[in-house]
Amino acid sequence: MTDHTAPDAPGGSTLEPTFKPLYVTRVAVTGGSSAHARATGRARSADGALALELRMPEELGGDNLGPNPEQLFAAGYAACFQGALSMLARQHLLDPAPIIVEATVTFGRDPADGGYQLRADLAVTWPGVDRDTATPLLAQATALCPYAKMARQGIPATINLAC
Numbered sequence: 397m398t399d400h401t402a403p404d405a406p407g408g409s410t411l412e413p414t415f416k417p418l419y420v421t422r423v424a425v426t427g428g429s430s431a432h433a434r435a436t437g438r439a440r441s442a443d444g445a446l447a448l449e450l451r452m453p454e455e456l457g458g459d460n461l462g463p464n465p466e467q468l469f470a471a472g473y474a475a476c477f478q479g480a481l482s483m484l485a486r487q488h489l490l491d492p493a494p495i496i497v498e499a500t501v502t503f504g505r506d507p508a509d510g511g512y513q514l515r516a517d518l519a520v521t522w523p524g525v526d527r528d529t530a531t532p533l534l535a536q537a538t539a540l541c542p543y544a545k546m547a548r549q550g551i552p553a554t555i556n557l558a559c
Contacts, residue, residue: 424439474498478496491524
């Protein structure tokens with residue numbers, strides 16, 4: 397059996413050798429006029445569905461005139477979790493329409509090495525569903541959502557120089 401452990405991932409995330417991709421996407425990011433993608437970058441997906449200008453938030457010295465990587469991550473995480481919870485709601489004959497998932501992503505210094513670190517927190521609002529009903533479904537959605545799994549365990553990742 398091949399070991400696919402991400403050594404730096406908290407909890408030692410593993411990717412089973414039988415992993416079967418269901419969807420693959422590619423996004424290219426360029427640095428823009430400042431040659432710094434966080435400040436003036438451009439992001440474009442291979443299929444053209446995503447095309448946007450990246451901007452640094454004012455808190456980090458930017459002009460705040462476009463989305464930043466933390467906002468994109470927050471949107472992806474919230475959308476994924478909302479989708480997982482909605483699927484479970486339907487299975488339990490509950491209305492998923494009012495479910496709101498708000499992701500708060502915080503960019504800061506890592507006290508361990510002085511580098512950077514992200515923190516992500518989700519807040520779920522589900523009007524009309526009591527806490528006793530929602531709580532086990534939140535736990536199931538946490539196990540189902542790949543973003544939540546990534547946040548808990550890390551993911552296998554590679555960085556290759558393409559020449």
